[in-house]
Amino acid sequence: MRRQILGLAVASLALLAGTAFAQDKKVTIGVSIPAADHGWTAGVVFHAERVAKLLMKEHPGLNVIVKTSPDAASQANAVQDLAVQGLDALVILPSDPDPLVNAIQQVKDKGTFVALVDRAPSVNDSTIRDLYVAGNNPALGQVAGEYIKKTTPDAQVVIIRGLPIPIDQQRQDGFDKGIAGSKVKILDRQFGNWSRDDAFKVMQDFLTKHQKIDVVWCQDDDMAVGVLEAIAQAKRTDIKYVVGGAGSKDMVKKVMDGDKMIPVDVLYPPAMVATAMELTAGNFYDKVPVSGTYILDATLVTKDNAKNFYFPDSPF
Numbered sequence: 001m002r003r004q005i006l007g008l009a010v011a012s013l014a015l016l017a018g019t020a021f022a023q024d025k026k027v028t029i030g031v032s033i034p035a036a037d038h039g040w041t042a043g044v045v046f047h048a049e050r051v052a053k054l055l056m057k058e059h060p061g062l063n064v065i066v067k068t069s070p071d072a073a074s075q076a077n078a079v080q081d082l083a084v085q086g087l088d089a090l091v092i093l094p095s096d097p098d099p100l101v102n103a104i105q106q107v108k109d110k111g112t113f114v115a116l117v118d119r120a121p122s123v124n125d126s127t128i129r130d131l132y133v134a135g136n137n138p139a140l141g142q143v144a145g146e147y148i149k150k151t152t153p154d155a156q157v158v159i160i161r162g163l164p165i166p167i168d169q170q171r172q173d174g175f176d177k178g179i180a181g182s183k184v185k186i187l188d189r190q191f192g193n194w195s196r197d198d199a200f201k202v203m204q205d206f207l208t209k210h211q212k213i214d215v216v217w218c219q220d221d222d223m224a225v226g227v228l229e230a231i232a233q234a235k236r237t238d239i240k241y242v243v244g245g246a247g248s249k250d251m252v253k254k255v256m257d258g259d260k261m262i263p264v265d266v267l268y269p270p271a272m273v274a275t276a277m278e279l280t281a282g283n284f285y286d287k288v289p290v291s292g293t294y295i296l297d298a299t300l301v302t303k304d305n306a307k308n309f310y311f312p313d314s315p316f
Contacts (some may be wrong), residue, residue, distance in 0.1 A: 026063075034094075040268075051277050059281065090112055090113070117132075119134075120132065127182050131291055138171065144178065145217075148252065159217050162219045162223075190206075201226075241262065244265055246267070247268065266303040
């Protein structure tokens with residue numbers, strides 16, 4: 001019995017020593033993300049910096065370098081600068097993926113683990129990344145459409161789109177699928193360029209053209225701010241509610257507080273870059289297979305679950 005106890009004690013000490021050694025393993029992860037040029041990307045930067053500190057505290061041997069870039073050309077240079085520092089892994093959310101393919105490929109060719117976040121290039125990206133983490137653009141539209149279909153089945157709806165790019169069309173297609181089979185009527189669709197000011201102007205135009213509007217759907221919470229301002233200035237009382245998307249702290253707080261104009265929000269989390277960082281760290285420290293595609297849910301944020309998605313210290 002004493003020998004067995006002694007043997008177990010020695011084995012436990014060896015396991016603890018092995019765990020400590022694993023945590024001290026030297027790993028460098030470079031994180032390349034767009035600069036905080038609007039609300040959602042400000043959230044991306046916030047969560048990247050927040051989780052970098054947490055991961056380095058958890059793993060003493062880990063060094064996480066976060067670099068922000070205002071455009072694709074600057075980001076390509078930033079990726080090259082990071083590569084010179086001897087990266088074990090690169091986590092990148094491209095400002096525009098196609099111009100960055102060559103820069104990412106050069107890093108991947110060195111045997112570096114690459115996690116691509118949110119925006120994939122138009123060409124086959126399987127050769128330039130090990131991991132892909134993204135929000136669900138079709139579901140963002142579909143969840144919004146299904147909520148409107150269920151809540152206001154005969155609603156007259158105006159839509160403020162983002163930009164004329166593929167993810168915008170994916171969201172639109174998802175929304176159309178979400179309202180299929182209902183009496184929901186689309187009165188108008190215009191681009192708001194994911195901008196508060198542009199969305200404000202588009203909503204002013206809608207309010208002038210349409211005497212009765214039940215619901216507004218806009219793809220982005222920044223645009224929802226402009227929409228609410230236009231409605232308030234026009235003193236229109238016919239509009240029942242606005243559905244935005246992304247999960248900004250201001251909109252989530254409105255949902256938490258029971259604001260009638262913002263009863264729900266649809267999640268497209270800026271924290272997805274943090275998810276990619278955590279999975280990448282797990283590849284080196286947790287000895288778990290990390291590869292393939294990881295698509296985050298487009299969760300419907302309601303008053304019941306809003307507290308789970310509220311980050312008061314975030315800029316977005």
